[in-house]
Amino acid sequence: MSEVLAVDAAEITKTYGSFTALDRISIKVAEGEVYGLLGPNGAGKTTFLRMLFGLIRPDDGTLEVFGRSWDKHGVAVLDGVAGFIESPKFYPGLSGRRNLQLLAGFDGGVASERIDEVLDIVDLTDRQRDKVGEYSFGMRQRLGVAASLVRDPRLLILDEPANGLDPAGIRDMRALVKRLASSGLTVLLSSHDMGEVEQICDDVTIMRTGTVAYHGSIATLREQAPAQAHRITTTDDDATEELAHGRGLEVTRTGDGLAVHGSQEDIDALITDIVGAGIALRGLDLDKTPLESLFFMLTEPTPDAPAAEIDIPMTSGAHR
Template identity: 45%
Template sequence: MATSVVSIKNVSKVIKGKKIIDNLSFEIYPGEVFGFLGPNGAGKTTTIRMIVGLISITEGEILIKGKNVARNFEEAISDIGAIVENPEMYKFLTGYQNLVHYARMVNGVSKERINEVIELVGLTDRIHEKVKTYSLGMRQRLGLAQALLHSPSILILDEPTNGLDPAGIREIRDYVRKLAREEGLAVIVSSHLLAEMELMCDRIGIIQKGKLIGVQTVNDFINGQQELVIRFQVNDIGRALQLLKDQFQNRTFGVNADFIEVSLEKDEIPLVNKALVTNNINVYGIYQNAKTLEDKFLEVTGGEQIV
């Protein structure tokens, strides 16, 4: 197992006597996109602020590549690049001039590195045009370039697709995946677009009321249940429903649209199909009613809104 680049150990945050973050612990590894999800007010932004040192930690510790954020702030933060919502740029300057300006603030950023990140985020053709002519998606990409200038090990993106159209959202998602894969970056993404997080992330951590509900791969989180929701499309729904209720009394069968729907274990699917066919009921299709990240998130958090 790779060594974690972000290690959050028993972290709590108390503000005005109220525990906003309660004993949070998880690890993030190189080359993965980690999605940070939670309902409104769950503590996502507070956690991100503690990781980047904008607010203090009440209890516990946060380590960035083994360096303690509270005790060795400058060393720890040098490994982090971050964008919070829409990156602010000097619109009267070109994209290139903006990057040169930011590069002056950090030691050791060469012209070669500037050109490298420009190519990495796909802005080579437009980098010498003024930022005021850029689309929102291009500004987000320029923000990514800015956050990557100092070759960080961790990239933190808070709502990176805010205000983007579907093409822009896909563009940013593709670049984030590419950065994790090709640069070996650990990427932490906080977003309320659950369908997008499902496509972008390798693992997700869900936080609710300041506590971590769990950390899992996206696939395990959505499909981790033993039972599957299965739909059978048949020619005689009434007769089929009665037959199945009689033969499988430990299962609850219902009708959803034009399908018979039931929760089954994988090995039970052919048994149900056989019962239908041997009783002269035509089976036109068997479908797994796949859950989305949104379905599972709402199930786990009791339907609380995510923002």
């Protein structure tokens, strides 16, 4: 694998008047990995992706794509780079195939076989002659990926590719990204969904209001995640809370019961205690996954645990 990073951003800062969109963030993406840029809306994800495409420039810091920078190499930075910011746009009155042909023309055109290939990759071969205006939102997202792949890129950048999709569309998009990654393509995608990133990405940077809350591997992040929480509703929540504390479990009051954190074995033992005490169990559901809980801890500060102070080790450099 090349030692040149696909993306090497160091101490990037971007301000708009008194508003700081990015505050000295550093992100390093190795070739051949699927990298997630995760954070709630307004965290600065799209601002950073716009910089990669040269749509905006940083006020400070350095940014290189495959060793090239906008200051030194200009538009050549985009050689081998493709993707889309927010949702891709097409001519609705033209077919999916015709849209791809027109877009390919901006790069000097491609062989018809390449159009066939990318349509097959995104599972749109059967609908290629239909007008894009007749496509579902998920199909238009996949057509956006196809338009990016026409360039045969080394780096594919996707901004919230599953945003707005129904469950079936999310499943299809995840499967598509996994297929692309298995081919050796470097993928950098942004998302506000921890579950999506966990299933797709090797490494991740979690952002909060323009700063980096964590960057490193998903495996390391998973090791730091809190225990799984279960939502438990009974006829006597006070007594249930005492039983949980008796087993050393962490309990949080919710609007409709208790959130109990612990291993599956501990929860099973607690349920046995509840039933044995003659308390009726009215509800038992999984709460947020451990990584989702950690994501909210990192990005949504509370008086007891400000997000910036959660002690999770962050690694530097590329992660493969």
